[in-house]
Amino acid sequence: xxxxxxGYPRIGKQRELKKVSEAYWAGKTGKNELLRIGRxxxxxxxxxxxxxxxxxxxxxxxSFYDQVLDTCLTVGCIPKRYxxxxxxxxLDLYFAMARGIQNKDIDCTAMEMTKWxxxxxxxxxxxxxxxQTFEFFSTKIIDEYKEALELGIKTKxxxxxxxxxxxxxxxxxAGFHRLSLLEKLLPVYFEIISQLTLLDVExxxxxxxxxxxxxxxxxxxxxxSTYEKINIKFPNLKVFLANYFDCYGDNLNMVLQLPIxxxxxxxxxxxxxxxDILKSKYYKNTKLSLGLVxxxxxxxxxxxxxxxxxxxxxxxxxxxxxxIASSCSLLHVPYDLxxxxxxxxxxxxxxxxxxxxxQKLQExxxxxxxxxSDYNEFEKEFKYNKxxxxxxxxxxxxxxxxxxxxxxxxxxxxxxxxxTFKNRQAxxxxxxxxxxxxxxxxxxxxxxxxxxxxRSKFKKGQLTQPEYDAxxxxxxxxxxxxxxxxxxxxxxxGEFERNDMVEYFGERLNGFAFSSYGWVQSYGSRCVKxxxxxxxxxxxxxxxxxxxxxxxxxTDLPVKGMLTGPxxxxxxxxxxxxxxxxxxxxxxxxxxxxxxxxxxNNGIKVIQIDEPAIREGLPLRQEAWKTYLNWAVxxxxxxxxxxxxxxxxxxxxxYSEFNDIINDIAAMxxxxxxxxxSRSEMELLDAFVNFKYPNEIGPGVYDIHSPRVPSIKEIExxxxxxxxxxxxxxxxxxxxxxxxxxxxxxxxxALKNLVQAAKQLREKE
Ligand code: GLN
Ligand code: ZN
Numbered sequence: 097x098x099x100x101x102x103g104y105p106r107i108g109k110q111r112e113l114k115k116v117s118e119a120y121w122a123g124k125t126g127k128n129e130l131l132r133i134g135r136x137x138x139x140x141x142x143x144x145x146x147x148x149x150x151x152x153x154x155x156x157x158x159s160f161y162d163q164v165l166d167t168c169l170t171v172g173c174i175p176k177r178y179x180x181x182x183x184x185x186x187l188d189l190y191f192a193m194a195r196g197i198q199n200k201d202i203d204c205t206a207m208e209m210t211k212w213x214x215x216x217x218x219x220x221x222x223x224x225x226x227x228q229t230f231e232f233f234s235t236k237i238i239d240e241y242k243e244a245l246e247l248g249i250k251t252k253x254x255x256x257x258x259x260x261x262x263x264x265x266x267x268x269x270a271g272f273h274r275l276s277l278l279e280k281l282l283p284v285y286f287e288i289i290s291q292l293t294l295l296d297v298e299x300x301x302x303x304x305x306x307x308x309x310x311x312x313x314x315x316x317x318x319x320x321s322t323y324e325k326i327n328i329k330f331p332n333l334k335v336f337l338a339n340y341f342d343c344y345g346d347n348l349n350m351v352l353q354l355p356i357x358x359x360x361x362x363x364x365x366x367x368x369x370x371x372d373i374l375k376s377k378y379y380k381n382t383k384l385s386l387g388l389v390x391x392x393x394x395x396x397x398x399x400x401x402x403x404x405x406x407x408x409x410x411x412x413x414x415x416x417x418x419x420i421a422s423s424c425s426l427l428h429v430p431y432d433l434x435x436x437x438x439x440x441x442x443x444x445x446x447x448x449x450x451x452x453x454x455q456k457l458q459e460x461x462x463x464x465x466x467x468x469s470d471y472n473e474f475e476k477e478f479k480y481n482k483x484x485x486x487x488x489x490x491x492x493x494x495x496x497x498x499x500x501x502x503x504x505x506x507x508x509x510x511x512x513x514x515x516t517f518k519n520r521q522a523x524x525x526x527x528x529x530x531x532x533x534x535x536x537x538x539x540x541x542x543x544x545x546x547x548x549x550x551r552s553k554f555k556k557g558q559l560t561q562p563e564y565d566a567x568x569x570x571x572x573x574x575x576x577x578x579x580x581x582x583x584x585x586x587x588x589x590g591e592f593e594r595n596d597m598v599e600y601f602g603e604r605l606n607g608f609a610f611s612s613y614g615w616v617q618s619y620g621s622r623c624v625k626x627x628x629x630x631x632x633x634x635x636x637x638x639x640x641x642x643x644x645x646x647x648x649x650x651t652d653l654p655v656k657g658m659l660t661g662p663x664x665x666x667x668x669x670x671x672x673x674x675x676x677x678x679x680x681x682x683x684x685x686x687x688x689x690x691x692x693x694x695x696x697n698n699g700i701k702v703i704q705i706d707e708p709a710i711r712e713g714l715p716l717r718q719e720a721w722k723t724y725l726n727w728a729v730x731x732x733x734x735x736x737x738x739x740x741x742x743x744x745x746x747x748x749x750x751y752s753e754f755n756d757i758i759n760d761i762a763a764m765x766x767x768x769x770x771x772x773x774s775r776s777e778m779e780l781l782d783a784f785v786n787f788k789y790p791n792e793i794g795p796g797v798y799d800i801h802s803p804r805v806p807s808i809k810e811i812e813x814x815x816x817x818x819x820x821x822x823x824x825x826x827x828x829x830x831x832x833x834x835x836x837x838x839x840x841x842x843x844x845x846a847l848k849n850l851v852q853a854a855k856q857l858r859e860k861e
Contacts, residue, residue: 573650
C-alpha cells in the first residue's frame with residue numbers, strides 16, 4: 097500500500113508567495129527574491145510530505161500563478177499578441193499572459209480567467225488558433241523534478257492531461273474544434289515524458305478531470321487514444337490517471353480498459369463508483385488510488401468509515417494494488433490548523449473536528465498504518481478520531497433542535513409569496529410610486545482606504561464601538577445625500593459597515609466560525625478565507641436593520657435593504673458534511689427570511705437578496721442539475737416569501753450566462769432582478785428576452801470592473817437596446833454590480849450620467 101496526494105497548497109504558509117509576487121509586480125522586489133521564495137515553498141512542501149510519510153510526493157504542483165497557465169507555457173501555447181515577449185525572460189512573459197501588460201513598448205490584455213470546475217479557484221483559459229502549433233517551451237516540470245531529486249526525493253510529476261488541457265481552452269477563431277489539435281499536441285507530451293524517463297521517473301500523474309464531465313464519444317475516444325499511444329511509446333512508464341470532483345460516470349468502462357498503472361478515484365464526491373469498478377467485467381488489474389481524504393473541505397476524516405472501504409478493497413485486489421490518497425489536490429484547503437492559536441476565533445472544541453492540508457497528510461499516513469501491520473502504532477490516533485466524531489455528533493455547539501424542527505416543518509406555502517407577480521406589481525406601484533425606468537445601484541459604494549482603516553482600527557481596539565458607529569453613520573449619511581442630489585430613485589445605504597458579503601452575515605449568525613490563517617488561493621495571488629459553517633444556523637438578533645433603518649430615517653425616498661442570499665452564503669463557505677447541503681441551505685434561508693421580515697417591520701419597502709453564486713453551485717454533470725436547482729431556488733424563495741405583497745424583493749447576480757437555467761431564475765420569482773450586461777452590449781439579455789422573462793429586470797448599463805466612466809449617450813444607447821426587447825414598464829436602470837472597488841470621483845460622474853440617461857429616455861415617452 098502506498099500513500100500519495102494529488103497536489104499541495106503553494107501560496108505559502110503565511111502567504112509568502114502572495115506577498116512576494118505582489119511586491120515583484122509593483123517593482124518593489126527583484127526576480128531573485130521571487131524565485132527564492134518559490135524554491136523555498138517547494139522545498140518546505142516536499143520535506144514536510146516526506147516527514148509525514150507520504151510515499152509518492154507530487155512535483156510540478158507548484159505554480160507562480162496557475163497550473164493551467166503553466167501548462168500553456170510548457171507546451172508553448174502562447175497567444176500571438178505576446179510574441180514580442182517570447183525572447184524576454186520567461187517570467188515576464190508568464191505574468192504578462194496572466195495579468196496583461198501595459199508600457200510604452202507594448203499594450204496587451206491578459207488572458208481570460210474562469211472557475212476551475214465547481215471550485216472557487218480560477219484558472220487561465222488557454223487560447224487556440226486554427227493554425228496552432230505547440231513546442232516544448234518551458235521546462236518547469238523537468239526543473240522541478242530535478243530540484244526534488246537533489247533533495248533526495250523522487251517525485252511523481254503532475255501534468256494536466258492533453259485532453260483536459262484542450263477541453264478547458266477556447267477557440268479564438270471559427271472553423272475548427274480545439275480537440276482536433278490533439279495530434280499536434282501529443283508529440284510535445286511525448287517529448288516531456290521522454291525527458292522525464294531519461295531522469296528515471298517512475299510515475300507521472302496525468303490529471304484529466306474532464307472525466308468528471310459529460311463527454312461525447314469523440315472526447316472519450318481522445319482520452320482512449322492518448323493513453324494507448326503513451327503506453328505504446330513508453331511501455332515502462334507508470335501512468336497515474338487522476339479524475340476528481342465527481343464520478344467517472346459514463347466514462348468508466350472506457351477508463352477501466354486503459355493501459356495505465358493506477359486509476360485515481362475521488363471517493364469523497366463519489367463513493368458508489370468503487371462498487372461499480374470492483375464488479376465491472378472491464379476491471380482487470382489496474383491499481384486503485386482511493387481518494388478518501390477530502391481535498392475540498394476542512395473536516396477530519398472519519399477513520400472508521402475509511403478503514404471499512406480500504407479493507408473491502410484489500411480483500412478484493414490486495415494491499416499491493418492500493419494507494420491511500422487525498423480526493424483531489426489539497427490546493428483547495430488551508431495550510432495548517434496548528435497556526436490557529438486564537439482560542440476566541442476558533443475554539444479548541446471546533447478545532448478538534450478539523451483538518452487542514454498538513455493534518456490531512458497525517459491522516460493519509462495514519463490510514464495506511466491502520467490498514468496494515470503497523471496498526472498498533474496508530475491505534476491511539478484511531479481512538480482520538482473516534483472521540484472527535486462522537487463529540488461532533490453530540491455537541492451542543494452544533495445541534496439546535498428548534499432549527500432542525502423548523503426546517504422539517506417547512507411547507508409549500510413558506511416558499512410562496514402571497515399573490516402572483518402581477519398582483520404584487522400593481523400593489524408595489526402604488527406603494528412605491530416610482531417613475532418609468534427607475535434608477536438604483538447594486539448596494540455597495542466605494543470602500544475607500546479610510547473606510548477600511550476604520551474597521552481595522554475598530555478590530556484592533558483603537559476605536560470604540562460608538563466612535564466606529566459615528567464614522568459609519570457619517571459615511572452613510574453622505575451617501576444618502578449624494579444619491580438624493582443625483583436623483584436616484586431607489587437608494588442604498590452603501591454597505592460601509594461590511595467587510596465581505598458572506599463574512600458579515602457569518603459573523604452575525606450562530607453556526608459559523610472563522611479561522612485566522614485559513615487562506616485558500618482563489619486566483620493568482622488572491623486568496624479567500626471562507627467561513628467555516630460547522631453547525632445549525634440560527635439568527636439571534638437582526639443583522640442589518642440598524643444601518644438600513646438609519647439610512648431610511650434620513651430620506652423620504654425608498655432605501656433598499658441589502659442581504660446576501662442563502663445559496664451564496666452556503667457556496668462561499670466550508671460547509672458541514674454531516675448533513676445534506678440542502679438542509680444547511682434551508683437553515684440559512686430561514687435566518688435570512690427572519691431578517692427580511694424584520695426589515696419590513698422597520699419601514700424598509702424594497703429588499704435585495706443577492707445570489708451571485710447560484711450558478712456556480714451547479715453540479716458538473718447535467719443529470720444532477722435539476723435536484724440542485726430545485727432546492728437552491730426553493731431556499732431563495734423561502735428567504736423572500738415572508739413579506740407582504742407591497743414589499744418589493746430584488747435579487748442580483750453578477751453574470752448573465754443564464755441560457756440553460758433561465759427557467760429556474762424565473763422560478764425564483766423576485767420582483768426585480770439586476771444582472772451584468774454592459775460589456776456584452778446587452779447581448780447577455782437574450783436569455784431573458786427569448787424566455788419572455790415575466791418579472792422586472794435591471795440589465796446593467798455601467799461596467800463597474802473598470803474606472804472608465806460611461807457617457808450619457810452610451811448608457812442611453814444600451815437602454816434603447818433593452819427597450820426594443822423588453823416591456824418598458826419592466827426596465828430598471830442600474831450598474832452591473834456593486835461599486836465597492838471603485839473610487840468616488842468616477843462613481844459620482846458615472847451615476848450622474850446614468851440618471852441623466854434614464855431621464856432622457858422618460859422624456860421621449
Ligand atoms: N450588494 C453587493 C454589493 O453591491 C453585491 C455584490 C456581488 O454581487 N458580488 O457589493
Ligand atoms: Zn454583482
